[in-house]
Amino acid sequence: MLAESLALTAALFIIGVMGVLIHRNAIIIFMCVELMLTAVNLTFVAFSRFYGPAGQVFVVFVMTVSAAEAAVGLAIIISIFRHRQTVNLKDINLLRG
Amino acid sequence: MTEPHYSLFYVFHFYLFGVIALASALAFVTRTSPVPAALWLVNTMFSVAALFVMLDAQFIGVMQVLVYAGAIMVVFLFVVMLLNLGHPSELAHPRGKWWKLGAGLVGLGLLSEIMVIARAKLPQQLIVPTDFNEQQLQKLNAVGTIAEPLFRDYLLAFELTSVLLLVAIAGAVVLARGRAAGAR
Numbered sequence: 001m002l003a004e005s006l007a008l009t010a011a012l013f014i015i016g017v018m019g020v021l022i023h024r025n026a027i028i029i030f031m032c033v034e035l036m037l038t039a040v041n042l043t044f045v046a047f048s049r050f051y052g053p054a055g056q057v058f059v060v061f062v063m064t065v066s067a068a069e070a071a072v073g074l075a076i077i078i079s080i081f082r083h084r085q086t087v088n089l090k091d092i093n094l095l096r097g
Numbered sequence: 098m099t100e101p102h103y104s105l106f107y108v109f110h111f112y113l114f115g116v117i118a119l120a121s122a123l124a125f126v127t128r129t130s131p132v133p134a135a136l137w138l139v140n141t142m143f144s145v146a147a148l149f150v151m152l153d154a155q156f157i158g159v160m161q162v163l164v165y166a167g168a169i170m171v172v173f174l175f176v177v178m179l180l181n182l183g184h185p186s187e188l189a190h191p192r193g194k195w196w197k198l199g200a201g202l203v204g205l206g207l208l209s210e211i212m213v214i215a216r217a218k219l220p221q222q223l224i225v226p227t228d229f230n231e232q233q234l235q236k237l238n239a240v241g242t243i244a245e246p247l248f249r250d251y252l253l254a255f256e257l258t259s260v261l262l263l264v265a266i267a268g269a270v271v272l273a274r275g276r277a278a279g280a281r
Contacts, residue, residue: 001103001108001111001151002123004111004112004115005148005152007212008115008119008148010208010211010212011119011122011208012118012119012122012141012145012206013207013211014204014206014208014211015119015122015123015126016122016123016126017203017204017207018126018200018201018204019125019126021125021192021196021203021204021253022192022196022197022200023129023192024185024192025129025131026193027131027173027177027180028128028129028131028134029175030173031125031131031134031138031173032126033134034138034165034169035122035141036183038141038142038145038161038165038218041145041157041161042145042148042149044153045148045149045154045157045166046154048151048152049152049153049156052233053233053242053243053245053246054246054250054251056156056157056242056243057153057243057246057247057250057251059154059157059160060187060243060247061251061254061258063160063161063164063165064258064261064262065168065258066165067164067168067169067262067264067265068240068261068262068265070169070172070270071265071266071268071269072265072269072272074172074173074176074197074269074273075269075270075272075273076272077143077180078174078176078179078180078272078273079272079273081180087180089100090164092232093150096281
């Protein structure tokens, strides 16, 4: 099932990438990033059947990092919303040249 | 790298959960409102958890349900609730037609790239015997399979993870508290 898992992983990851590209709502973009991380986790697990359990350990680390990232990212979104009253990326262009 | 033979039952359920995951992901990415999107994403996470269990990673499957489908998605919905974002129509605003077309092209390009990479040969000396994980599962059970390398080979990384989580908690509190409460 390695080939099938990898194909599914690639499809899920690409769906996440396209979500990041087509959406303007910061919260949905964040969820797309989570989807991409999950897809990568599936790769790790699929390969861990052939390379030993170290892949699963890395999945644990990825999950920890993504939890931390969600906490900080959502705090940033709340902070931006407090200043701008929006989470639409069209209106958040402070760093645009 | 030879794979063991899988029963039709196994293959059917693997494809079933794969299709559910893909369909929910597509439904998730086409939503414009955050709450339905989050619920579809929870569906995707659940089917991926089922796939983890089918790929001999039971503990990771449980973690997936607890951490992703449980904690992280609840935090997302909580933030959606906190932000109190006016009408759905004004916050949706996905990008225009040309941008979507471009995104589709980028997606196709990346997909073909990944497929090419996936065809690469894996180095033979890195590959463990096919039944290695099953042996480990029988010897150490589902948690021990992960716990042993985690607390032996990757102990330093594990300890550093605690620092990362501490910093994340502190950062989230400082960022979300805002200026009004911070300045006294």
